[in-house]
Amino acid sequence: MEWETRYAGRMGRVKSSPIMELIRVLAERRVINFASGLPDPAGFPAKTLREAAAEVLTEDWRGALQYGEAEGYRPLREWVAADLTTRGVPTRAEQVLIVSGSQQGIDLVARALLEPGDLVLTEEPSYLAALQVFASYEATVRPILTDGEGLDPDAAAAALRQPGVKFLYTMPSHQNPSGATLAPERRRLLLEAAAAAGVPVLADEAYLHLRYDPGEPGPLAAAAPGAHVLTVGTFSKVIAPGLRVAWVAGPAPVIARLALLKQVTDLHANSLTQRVVHRYLSAGHLPAQVASLRAAYRTKRDAFLHALTRQLAGKATWTYPAGGMFLLLRLSPGQSPTALLSKAVDEGVAYVPGAPFFPAGGGEETIRLNFVSPALGEIDEGVARLARVIGP
């Protein structure tokens, strides 16, 4: 059968990236891997999670093994609501939907809102897998001028006034791929401009807690009470991504609609791992875990920045990540990280070319680097290899 002729039109926008496929292959070679999108498994609280799983499967196995509510495990929704409330976003459990990773949160919001041809505003660069979601609903992404302090408020206000804008997607804190954080004074301006334009904001707070400098940002929604923000958050970066537990928070009627869509999509999030995460949280393990991750990742970030300064000053520029997992390196105009990739792998270092993170094209001379995934002892050597690839 000619399956290719039977796919829906949207599948024309769901494609494997040749670069990503290449990286997948390359990552299996023995290289220092700055290409990864993964957190460092050394940070997973495996023993505590093992104990939590044993307790859940002893004391609450009926719940953990049975079908559950589309909205998610009620005590976990209550925990998320209480945590958001303490962070300046007053939230009730009815305003929280548990989802299977923040990717699913983004996908559900997009599925609920996007018609083919709708506009989605984003940072430039922006998170590649979110861009892929918006493309899959045949939307058009329009990036907004972005600098080291996040979205430019005037550019955002102008972009928000365009007709046909369905929502604005932002990763306000320590974003992927640049590590940039939206400056405090810009947050209120952005939310006011969005409200004035009648455009909702989808805030992806995946890296909120991975802060290495003083001045931890709050969730974007805390910047303007009553703003029209849907917030996506996840336990993937602070506990473990394999558990697939994340959440969407927003107005209760919107969450109710998203829950109906969640039910159509896959009924509900994992009953077992929702309970394991809730037990972990309610036992009070999270603050120490976050502190431990911050310490380990801060050390790596500092080592990475130090190595970049020593090895690449004058050859490239790079963003400064106050948190998160990534920074973006920019080579000289005319240099192509895509063309250099196989040479880099021969040299023993892998990275992701940054161009796919630029929704309107551009960024051809940029590289995304993961500074938390490599071992601390590999960072200096990996950056030295990168310097040899880039050349004098």
Next chain:
Amino acid sequence: MEWETRYAGRMGRVKSSPIMELIRVLAERRVINFASGLPDPAGFPAKTLREAAAEVLTEDWRGALQYGEAEGYRPLREWVAADLTTRGVPTRAEQVLIVSGSQQGIDLVARALLEPGDLVLTEEPSYLAALQVFASYEATVRPILTDGEGLDPDAAAAALRQPGVKFLYTMPSHQNPSGATLAPERRRLLLEAAAAAGVPVLADEAYLHLRYDPGEPGPLAAAAPGAHVLTVGTFSKVIAPGLRVAWVAGPAPVIARLALLKQVTDLHANSLTQRVVHRYLSAGHLPAQVASLRAAYRTKRDAFLHALTRQLAGKATWTYPAGGMFLLLRLSPGQSPTALLSKAVDEGVAYVPGAPFFPAGGGEETIRLNFVSPALGEIDEGVARLARVIGP
């Protein structure tokens, strides 16, 4: 903000069912609950799963807690492929995608194939949550004449020849809601007619293994080698639904496309519970587990059929389920299970009116009954209450 004006058109087809909402409320009252869609938690192998989880989180915690491949955990894909091969459907691991429950398998196939206005053929009645998926992609469902032996082959062949048919969805064995199984001689005819029409078949084998009579059916795909079948299977009914581990199998290029879509949707299935299920399977626990479930569910089915015969002969007719979890009761013309529902709950018994399972309308005098979820000792009394509600 007027959120209602911002939703995509597809959300007009994603609605909560008033009946389902009513049942959700009613089910919290102290009734004998035949309305449930759930398996009996007494059948969950909790202790073995607890041990498997402890082993996975000791020996393979790095894999169980980390991001994984979109296609799923390779050893589990290999297990599913080998199992399908022994059941007459030669399958390689590349032909298997692990998904988060069979609902997600159905949703991914629909998302890959359906354009607004496309036709989907189904049994009549058919599985409500699959109908909701097809509606969410703005497809039109056309039911095919169905009897106690499943889809009528001549009616199916005629329906398959219509223009605009994207695929045929069937639950070949012990279907939800009627319990009907497609007769062996009809299987080959159906697949031949589909191949002649160039229409793929989506076979939902969720209840395949829950067989209480002799003559266990195989997967539909085994009936005609080389047929264009996508098979969805799940561990929800034979191990535990809360783990959210299921699969889609089909031609390797189609599975690769579905894996790309899975990645956009939610990256990948749960790393921990995929490994727990695989460990359970590879330790060889499944055959004894299935035998135990069959014995328990067979006893309940027999008790249910016996009670129906004693209490409702002459007042109603009902389907005969050789397996599965459900049967469909048909009252006299003019009687309305929907209108009788609150009286039933006052009497102390809950059920689901069957009408929503009929995609083109009709079925107003039918009731879906779950015979595995109630306790064995409740069945006779529950059917007696039902008889009082229905009246003389």
